[in-house]
Amino acid sequence: MKSLKLAAVTFFHPLVAFRYMKSKRDRKYNYWPILVFLLLMIFTKLFSIFVTHYPLATVDSKNANLFLECAVMIVPIVSWVIASYAMTTILGGEVQFRECLTACSYSLLPYIIINIPLTIATRVMDSGQVGMYNVFNNFALLFVLLLLFINLKEMNNYTIPKTIGIIVLSLATMVLFWAAVSLVFALSMRFVSFVSEIFTEINFRINY
Amino acid sequence: MRKSIKRCLTVALSVLVCSISCVPAMADTKHFVIDSDSNMLPIPETYTVSNVIKNLDGTDLAFKNAEDLFIDKEDNIYVADTGNNRVLKLDYTGKVLLEITEAFGTKLSSPRGVFVDADLNIWIADTKNQRLAVVTKDAKDYIEYKKPSGITDSKGKTFDIEKVVVNDMGYIFALKGAYVMKIDQSNIFQGYMGAKNVDFSFTRFIIRTFGSAKQRKATEALRPTSYNNLTLASDGNLYGVLSEGTSGQIRRLNSVGTNTYPEKGYGYMGYYTDGAILPKEPTFKDITVDKKGIVSVVDQNTGLIYQYDKEGNLLTTFGGLGDKKGTFKSPCSIAVDSKNRLYVLDYSETAACIQVFSETNFITLVHEAINLQLDGEYTKAQNMWEDILKIDSSYFVAHKSIGKIQFKQGKYSDSMASYKMAEDSSGYSEAFSEARHEVFRHYFFWIIVVIVAILVVFIKTFTAIKKRADKWAFDIEMKGDM
Numbered sequence: 276m277k278s279l280k281l282a283a284v285t286f287f288h289p290l291v292a293f294r295y296m297k298s299k300r301d302r303k304y305n306y307w308p309i310l311v312f313l314l315l316m317i318f319t320k321l322f323s324i325f326v327t328h329y330p331l332a333t334v335d336s337k338n339a340n341l342f343l344e345c346a347v348m349i350v351p352i353v354s355w356v357i358a359s360y361a362m363t364t365i366l367g368g369e370v371q372f373r374e375c376l377t378a379c380s381y382s383l384l385p386y387i388i389i390n391i392p393l394t395i396a397t398r399v400m401d402s403g404q405v406g407m408y409n410v411f412n413n414f415a416l417l418f419v420l421l422l423l424f425i426n427l428k429e430m431n432n433y434t435i436p437k438t439i440g441i442i443v444l445s446l447a448t449m450v451l452f453w454a455a456v457s458l459v460f461a462l463s464m465r466f467v468s469f470v471s472e473i474f475t476e477i478n479f480r481i482n483y
Numbered sequence: 484m485r486k487s488i489k490r491c492l493t494v495a496l497s498v499l500v501c502s503i504s505c506v507p508a509m510a511d512t513k514h515f516v517i518d519s520d521s522n523m524l525p526i527p528e529t530y531t532v533s534n535v536i537k538n539l540d541g542t543d544l545a546f547k548n549a550e551d552l553f554i555d556k557e558d559n560i561y562v563a564d565t566g567n568n569r570v571l572k573l574d575y576t577g578k579v580l581l582e583i584t585e586a587f588g589t590k591l592s593s594p595r596g597v598f599v600d601a602d603l604n605i606w607i608a609d610t611k612n613q614r615l616a617v618v619t620k621d622a623k624d625y626i627e628y629k630k631p632s633g634i635t636d637s638k639g640k641t642f643d644i645e646k647v648v649v650n651d652m653g654y655i656f657a658l659k660g661a662y663v664m665k666i667d668q669s670n671i672f673q674g675y676m677g678a679k680n681v682d683f684s685f686t687r688f689i690i691r692t693f694g695s696a697k698q699r700k701a702t703e704a705l706r707p708t709s710y711n712n713l714t715l716a717s718d719g720n721l722y723g724v725l726s727e728g729t730s731g732q733i734r735r736l737n738s739v740g741t742n743t744y745p746e747k748g749y750g751y752m753g754y755y756t757d758g759a760i761l762p763k764e765p766t767f768k769d770i771t772v773d774k775k776g777i778v779s780v781v782d783q784n785t786g787l788i789y790q791y792d793k794e795g796n797l798l799t800t801f802g803g804l805g806d807k808k809g810t811f812k813s814p815c816s817i818a819v820d821s822k823n824r825l826y827v828l829d830y831s832e833t834a835a836c837i838q839v840f841s842e843t844n845f846i847t848l849v850h851e852a853i854n855l856q857l858d859g860e861y862t863k864a865q866n867m868w869e870d871i872l873k874i875d876s877s878y879f880v881a882h883k884s885i886g887k888i889q890f891k892q893g894k895y896s897d898s899m900a901s902y903k904m905a906e907d908s909s910g911y912s913e914a915f916s917e918a919r920h921e922v923f924r925h926y927f928f929w930i931i932v933v934i935v936a937i938l939v940v941f942i943k944t945f946t947a948i949k950k951r952a953d954k955w956a957f958d959i960e961m962k963g964d965m
Contacts, residue, residue: 281965283948283955284965286952287949287953287956288953288956291956291959298963328915329903329911330912330915335520399919401912401913401915401916401919402912
C-alpha cells in the first residue's frame, strides 16, 4: 500500500519521493517494488508488441524474438544501476545499492502508465497518426530519463553539473563493462573451440 | 571406456563440422519473392529455359564478349557481338539472318550497343570508332552520327557511346560512361540527363568542413548516380537502371523526364538464411519491359533476374550464378519478345550464349490477372488471383491485388485482412481508416459519448490521485512519513 502511495508521489513530486526512499534506513527493507516494477515493464513491452495496431507496429508479433525484446529493456536498466552505483560510491554518493535499484524501478513508472493506454489507443489509429504515437512514446521516454536524472541527483545530494559528470562517467563505465563481458565471452569461446580441436586431434590419432 | 570417448569425440566433431559448413546458400535455381523483412519465400517455378542459342548457324565465330541484346517487333534477335566487332541478327533457332561488320566504309570496332527502331533501322553504338552508325534492315548505309555539336564541357570530348535508345519523337539517348546524352535528329546536343540528385553524405560534409584543400577537391568531382542501361517501352516511357544505390534503382521516365516508378529499394538486400552477408547491393546491368509494362532486370552480382509489375511489386526472382542451365556466369543483357519470353545474354567467354526463358503456367496466370486488373475487369481479376492463391497460398502480389479490389468494392474489413496477408501496412492502413470512417458515421453519437465519458473519468481519476499525492508529499515533508 505504502509502495503504491510512493509511486503516486514519484509521479507528481519526484523530488520528495526520492528523498523519502533513503530516509528510512532503520526499518526492514521492502524489495517487492523492484520486482513488481521490472515485471510490469516487461509486461508493458510484451503488451505493446502484441496489441499495437498493425500499421503502427515496429515489431512483427508473429516472428518477434521475445527474449531479445525483453533483454533490450532489462539489460540497459540493470547495467545503468550497477554503473551509476559504482560511480556514486567512488565519488561521494550517499546511496545504497538497493536504494538505487528501487529508485530506478520507480522511475520506470511513466513508461508503464503512458504506454499501456497508448497501446490500446493504437487500435483505432492508422499510419497517419504515427506522429502522435511517436510524440507520446518519446514523452514517456523523456519522463523516464528525467526521473533517472532526478533520482541520481536527489539521492546523492549532488549539484546539477556534478550529476551530469556522473552520468557521463556511468555511461562510459557501462560501455567498459560490456566490452569486458564480451571480451571474456569471446576468449572463453576460443578456449572451448581449442579444447574441442584437441579432442578432434586425439580422435584422429587414436582411430586412423 | 574407449567407446564412450569415441562417442564424445564424434559429438564434438559433428558440432564443429556443423559450425564450419554454414556457407551462404545461394538460391541458384529456386524461384522466390522477398517479404518485408527481407526473407526469401519460395514460389512455384516461374520461368523455364526453352532454348539456348549458342551454336550460330551461318557464321564460324561464336559470341565473344557480346554486350547488348535487342529484340525487334518481329521477334528477331540482334546482338552487339563486341569482341568480334560485328552486329548479328538472329532468329529464334540461332540462324544468322544478317551479319553487319562495317558501315559507311569503316569496319565496326567494338560495338557495345544496338537498337532497332520502328522502321527496323539498326542503330549501332560503334564505340571505338566514336560514332553512332545507322543502317537499314538490309544492312545498307542510312545515317552516321559523329560527335554532336553543342557540347562545351570536358565530358564530351569523345563520343565513345555504349548504349543507344531512340524514342518516338526522334530524340537519341546515348549512354556514355556516367552520362546519358540527349541528342536530336539533326545531331545537336540537347543536354545530359542526370539520374538522381546527389544525396547528403556525412563523410563528405566532414571532409568539406575539415579536410585539406586536396581532400576537398576530391569531393568536388562528385557526380549523381548514373544509368547502367536504358530501354524504351512500348508505352513511350524510357526505363533505366541506375549503376548504384539502394533505392529507386529502377526508373521510368515520362516524356518530360520525371521518374514515375516507385522510389523504393529494388533487389535483394537482406541476409541469406544462415546469416551470411551478401557481397554487396545488387548492380542491375540491364532492364527490359514487355508490352504490358512488366519490368525485368538482371543483377550482375548475383546473376538473379527480378521481375516487377507496373507498381514495383516483385513478381518473381530466379536465375543465379552457376554452370547449370538456367544460371549464368556473367549476365549482361536482357530482352523480352512478343510472346513474353525472356532472353538473357551472357558476357563471359566460357558461357557465351543467349538463354531463352519461357513462362510457366503460374507466371502466365499472374500476368493475365495483372492485365485484367489494369483493364478494370475486377471480378475476373479477383477470381484469377484466387486461382493463383490455390497454387501458392502466400503469394504477396495476389493478396495485395485482392485487397485493392476489395477496397474498391467497399469491403474494407476483407481488404484489411488481404493487405495484412500481403504484409502491406500502408494498404492496410488505408482500408482501416475507411472502415473506421464507416463506423464513425454509423455510431457517431455513441462514439462521442464514450470518448467524453473516458475523458471525464480520466480527468477525475487524475485529479483525485494528484490531490492525494500532494497530501502524501506534504506529509513526508512535514512529518517525515506518509
